[in-house]
Each structure stands twice: as structure tokens, then as C-alpha cells.
Amino acid sequence: KTTFGRSDTTGFDNPNIANLSGLSIQALPGSSVDWNYKSQPLRYASNQTITMTRGKVLGGSSAVNGALLTRPNKIDLDLWESAFGGMSGFKTRVKIIDFAPYRNWDTISASIKSAEHFSETDGLTSTLSFHGTVGPICDSQRTPTGNVWGQGVIPAVLASNGKQNVDQNGGDPSGIWYTPKAMFPSSIRSYSANSYYLPNAGRANLQVMVDVTVSRIIWDTSLNGKAVATGVEYINTAGQTFTASGDRIILSGGVFGTPQVLELSGVGNPAVSDFSSCHTNVIHCARVNIEIMNPLGISTVVDLPAVGENLVEQPTTKYVAALASVSITNSGLQLTLNFESPRTLLTSEEWDTAHTLLQTAPPGLGDVAHQALIAMFMNDSVIVEFMGFPNPADLIFLPILLHPMSWGSTSSPPMQPRRRHSTSRSAQRARTFATQSLVPFLAAAGEISPGTAVSTDAQFEQFVKDAVGVGYHPLGTAAIASVVDADLRVQGTTNVFVVDGSIIPIKPGSHPSSIIYGIGEKAAAMLKASPLSDDV
Numbered sequence: 001k002t003t004f005g006r007s008d009t010t011g012f013d014n015p016n017i018a019n020l021s022g023l024s025i026q027a028l029p030g031s032s033v034d035w036n037y038k039s040q041p042l043r044y045a046s047n048q049t050i051t052m053t054r055g056k057v058l059g060g061s062s063a064v065n066g067a068l069l070t071r072p073n074k075i076d077l078d079l080w081e082s083a084f085g086g087m088s089g090f091k092t093r094v095k096i097i098d099f100a101p102y103r104n105w106d107t108i109s110a111s112i113k114s115a116e117h118f119s120e121t122d123g124l125t126s127t128l129s130f131h132g133t134v135g136p137i138c139d140s141q142r143t144p145t146g147n148v149w150g151q152g153v154i155p156a157v158l159a160s161n162g163k164q165n166v167d168q169n170g171g172d173p174s175g176i177w178y179t180p181k182a183m184f185p186s187s188i189r190s191y192s193a194n195s196y197y198l199p200n201a202g203r204a205n206l207q208v209m210v211d212v213t214v215s216r217i218i219w220d221t222s223l224n225g226k227a228v229a230t231g232v233e234y235i236n237t238a239g240q241t242f243t244a245s246g247d248r249i250i251l252s253g254g255v256f257g258t259p260q261v262l263e264l265s266g267v268g269n270p271a272v273s274d275f276s277s278c279h280t281n282v283i284h285c286a287r288v289n290i291e292i293m294n295p296l297g298i299s300t301v302v303d304l305p306a307v308g309e310n311l312v313e314q315p316t317t318k319y320v321a322a323l324a325s326v327s328i329t330n331s332g333l334q335l336t337l338n339f340e341s342p343r344t345l346l347t348s349e350e351w352d353t354a355h356t357l358l359q360t361a362p363p364g365l366g367d368v369a370h371q372a373l374i375a376m377f378m379n380d381s382v383i384v385e386f387m388g389f390p391n392p393a394d395l396i397f398l399p400i401l402l403h404p405m406s407w408g409s410t411s412s413p414p415m416q417p418r419r420r421h422s423t424s425r426s427a428q429r430a431r432t433f434a435t436q437s438l439v440p441f442l443a444a445a446g447e448i449s450p451g452t453a454v455s456t457d458a459q460f461e462q463f464v465k466d467a468v469g470v471g472y473h474p475l476g477t478a479a480i481a482s483v484v485d486a487d488l489r490v491q492g493t494t495n496v497f498v499v500d501g502s503i504i505p506i507k508p509g510s511h512p513s514s515i516i517y518g519i520g521e522k523a524a525a526m527l528k529a530s531p532l533s534d535d536v
């Protein structure tokens with residue numbers, strides 16, 4: 001049975017969701033299908049308040065995203081293994097010790113492939129063995145229809161010692177390539193609502209409701225000191241409250257919604273005095289002076305201060321320049337991504353400075369995560385992605401910093417000085433590349449952002465403070481090892497699980513949706529295989 005309310009919450013008749021071929025997806029952030037979460041004023045970014053877009057529609061953020069299916073460097077995912085493998089007691093504390101699905105590049109890649117149905121594109125070379133071909137999410141590559149990328153950007157990257165990567169999804173994303181998008185051959189978006197849900201909508205044991213919001217988990221008496229859930233409470237748009245019961249509760253509310261439901265249910269940080277227990281090897285708490293549940297009158301069910309912490313987001317700025325003439329076009333899909341590693345992005349002097357800065361952990365960051373960041377840097381894992389945007393009259397690059405060095409929480413987003421420095425360097429790099437290599441394509445004095453008034457290091461730093469945006473890739477607020485165990489069960493509960501991007505403990509340098517689809521695939525297999533009698 002399927003209970004649908006307003007059609008915009010199903011999204012199926014929203015052309016901006018369906019159509020990936022033009023500029024329509026730019027209309028989605030801030031629209032009625034966005035939760036429109038706002039950050040607190042960012043202290044290190046001119047007190048800006050940033051909108052943290054998340055999809056409020058069937059399919060969640062997969063309905064409103066840019067649909068790029070990328071994967072990080074192999075090293076980024078292999079580091080999960082060393083992070084968790086080194087945690088004493090972790091493996092014996094969980095009952096179902098099936099950590100294998102989330103262990104390293106090989107296991108996570110295998111899960112991603114099981115979600116993917118990749119089709120090769122005529123005229124483009126790809127490596128089929130890197131891709132899945134029978135999963136629900138369809139993806140393929142497209143060459144841009146405008147000539148800026150094919151005739152301008154790609155030759156310019158190659159001329160400046162860059163490389164063209166045959167297929168970035170095999171563990172080395174460095175270089176430039178036509179990135180796959182999650183879409184059917186018709187350029188219609190392929191996402192969780194139409195590719196996972198719709199083919200199964202007729203199942204008798206599946207009921208989907210839209211226009212309702214889960215307000216809390218309902219608890220029974222505890223078993224062996226662990227909280228037992230019997231269902232959830234939810235509210236409709238008229239403010240009426242209902243309940244749904246179940247043997248297992250699986251939260252997939254995303255990086256903001258999942259910790260919110262946990263905290264409303266008494267699972268989280270009750271008071272400042274419990275803050276110290278938040279520090280594990282991997283995770284730190286950003287809200288050093290904030291107690292979450294007690295002031296709101298929420299009784300503590302599980303004292304778990306790491307809930308809502310460890311929020312990591314990728315910052316970005318915008319380089320925009322007017323094109324020289326109407327015969328030069330930048331239309332089509334934003335498909336070509338160029339990934340730079342520390343050694344290709346930074347001068348040797350900047351590399352030394354960055355290396356020195358990295359030796360000191362940001363405040364509160366656990367040693368394991370700190371060592372992981374250093375390893376990513378030393379192994380030359382990609383650190384900046386330059387993404388092109390299909391604005392007909394402009395060349396637009398978004399340099400996205402992939403491995404940020406600051407952490408926040410669901411109530412206090414990250415943006416600390418060291419990250420600002422790296423973001424400023426990548427903004428400078430976007431201009432240098434455009435002005436040195438793309439002159440014939442750009443209008444004279446056509447730079448719109450940052451604008452020619454910005455030229456010194458200090459001015460670039462100020463530009464970043466004033467104009468920084470987000471990559472829309474927040475992760476980590478109910479992380480493995482700190483909030484959930486290896487089987488994705490919330491610590492201190494018998495039968496509550498989290499399956500979404502909030503379980504990712506250490507940020508990989510990529511767009512996250514492919515990994516999150518992979519997590520969904522593995523979690524489904526794992527939960528199906530594990531009998532309810534294991535929920536103790």
C-alpha cells in the first residue's frame with residue numbers, strides 16, 4: 001500500500017527532478033522539495049548562514065542532487081580498515097562481526113557495483129570492469145554539447161601537464177574525464193525513488209508514506225541493559241500523531257534527520273558532564289559546551305554523546321567568467337571533472353607548508369582520523385575537484401575541497417581557518433588555469449567571480465570567507481564505531497539501525513551517493529541474513 005499526499009512530495013511529476021539535461025536541477029535547492037536547513041552563522045566565514053540543502057521528497061537528496069557518480073581514491077577507503085582494525089575491543093563488542101562490507105576499497109567498491117547499471121557511451125572509452133551492470137541505478141557518460149570543454153578545458157588541462165583519465169572509478173580519480181551521471185539514456189534522472197522504490201511499489205509487504213515526519217522512536221523496557229524499540233511515532237501535516245510498530249527500526253533520515261530523530265528519542269548527549277565519553281579513537285565532539293537533550297526535557301534512554309557530531313562538509317567557491325562570443329558555448333550536462341592531488345595542485349613550497357600544518361590535529365580530532373588524513377595527503381589522494389557547470393553564457397568552475405580539515409556538528413557546522421586557507425588556494429588555482437589556458441574562450445576582462453579586485457592572498461582569503469559555499473556532501477553524524485557498531489546497530493539499543501550517509505566515519509574524497517547506495521545494498525543483505533533472535 002502506498003499513501004501519497006501532495007504530489008510535490010513524491011516528486012514524480014516535478015520536471016526539475018526528472019530532467020538532468022539542462023539547468024533545471026539548479027532550481028531544486030531552496031524549493032519546496034528542500035528541507036532548507038540553515039547553518040548557524042559561521043564564525044570563520046564572515047558569519048555567513050549557509051543553506052544545507054537536503055531533499056524533502058521521495059528519494060531524499062538523490063532526487064535533488066547533481067547525479068554525478070564518482071568514487072574516491074583507493075587509499076581513502078582502505079584507511080577505514082586501519083582505522084577500525086586498530087580499535088581495541090570494537091570487534092568483540094558487536095554481536096554480528098560482519099565488518100567486511102565496510103572494510104576497504106575492495107568491499108565497498110563491490111557494494112557500489114551491485115547498485116550500478118553502467119552503460120558504455122559510443123565514442124568514449126571506459127573500463128567496464130570498474131562498473132556494475134545489473135544494479136538498479138542506471139548511469140552513463142555524456143560528452144558536453146558545448147565547445148568550451150571539448151575544445152578549451154580538456155586540451156588546456158593536457159597542455160598544463162594534466163592527464164586524461166580513461167576511467168576515474170577504479171581507485172585513481174586524478175586527471176580529467178567525462179564523469180558518469182545517474183540517468184537513463186533519455187537523460188531522465190535514475191535515483192532511489194524511481195529505480196529502487198517504483199519497481200517494487202506493488203509489493204504487499206511494503207508501505208510508503210509521504211507528508212509524514214517521524215518524531216521519535218517508541219521504547220519498551222530494556223533487555224540486558226539495552227534499549228528495545230517497538231516502533232516509531234510520526235506526525236502528519238495536520239499535526240496528528242500516529243504510531244507504526246515493528247521488530248526492527250532502520251533510520252535513513254540522512255546526516256541531519258537521523259541524529260535529530262535519535263536525539264528526540266533520548267539517544268544522544270544529555271549534558272555537558274557526559275561530553276568526555278564522546279572522544280573515541282575516530283570521532284570528536286564539536287559541541288564542547290552544549291548539552292542537547294536535558295534542556296529540552298528529553299529523558300535519556302542511551303547516553304551517546306557522539307550522536308550528531310563529526311559533521312564533515314566539503315567547502316567550495318565559484319570561479320565565473322563570461323564567454324568571449326555566442327559561438328563559444330557551455331551547454332549540456334556538467335560532466336567533466338578534473339581532480340588534482342597535492343603534488344599536482346601545490347607548489348613544492350606550498351606542499352611543505354601543508355605538510356607541516358597537517359602534523360597538528362585540528363582541535364579534538366581523534367588520532368586515527370588524524371593519521372588517516374595525513375596518509376591521504378602523503379599518498380597523494382586527490383584533494384581538489386574542479387567541476388564545470390553548464391551555464392550558456394559563462395565558464396563556471398567550482399573548486400571543491402575534498403578532504404577538509406575541520407569538523408562540526410548538526411548544530412555547529414565546520415569552517416575553520418586551515419580549511420579556509422586550502423579553499424583560498426584552490427580558488428586562486430581556478431583563476432590561474434582560466435586566465436593562462438582559456439584566454440581565447442573568455443571575454444576580455446570578463447571575470448565575474450571572484451572579480452579582478454581580488455588579487456592578493458589576503459584578498460582571496462577574504463573572498464573565501466565572504467563567498468564560501470558547500471559541496472552538498474555532509475557526512476558522518478552517526479558514524480560507525482562511535483554511534484553505530486559494525487552491523488549498523490545503534491550502540492546501547494537492541495534493534496535500532498542506521499543506514500545512510502551519517503554512518504560514514506572518515507570523509508572519502510568523492511561525491512558520496514555511490515558509496516551510500518553501496519551501504520544500502522550491503523545493509524539490506526546483512527539485515528536479511530541476520531535473524532531477529534540476534535537482536536539482543
Ligand SMILES: Cc1cc2nc3c(=O)[nH]c(=O)nc-3n(C[C@H](O)[C@H](O)[C@H](O)COP(=O)(O)OP(=O)(O)OC[C@H]3O[C@@H](n4cnc5c(N)ncnc54)[C@H](O)[C@@H]3O)c2cc1C
Pocket residue numbers: 029053054055056057058059060061062064065066067068069070212213214215252253254255256257258261471472473474499500501502511512513514516
Ligand atoms: C544539491 C545537491 C547536489 C548533490 N550532488 C551530488 C552529486 O552530484 N553526486 C553525489 O554523489 N552526491 C551528491 N549530493 C549528495 C548526495 O545526494 C547525498 O549525500 C545522499 O543522497 C545522501 O543520502 P542519505 O540517504 O544519507 O540521505 P538523504 O538522501 O538526504 O535521505 C534522507 C531522507 O530522510 C527523510 N527524512 C529526514 N528526516 C525525516 C523524519 N524525521 N521523518 C521522515 N523522513 C525524514 C528526508 O526527507 C529524505 O527523504 C548532492 C546533494 C545535494 C543536496
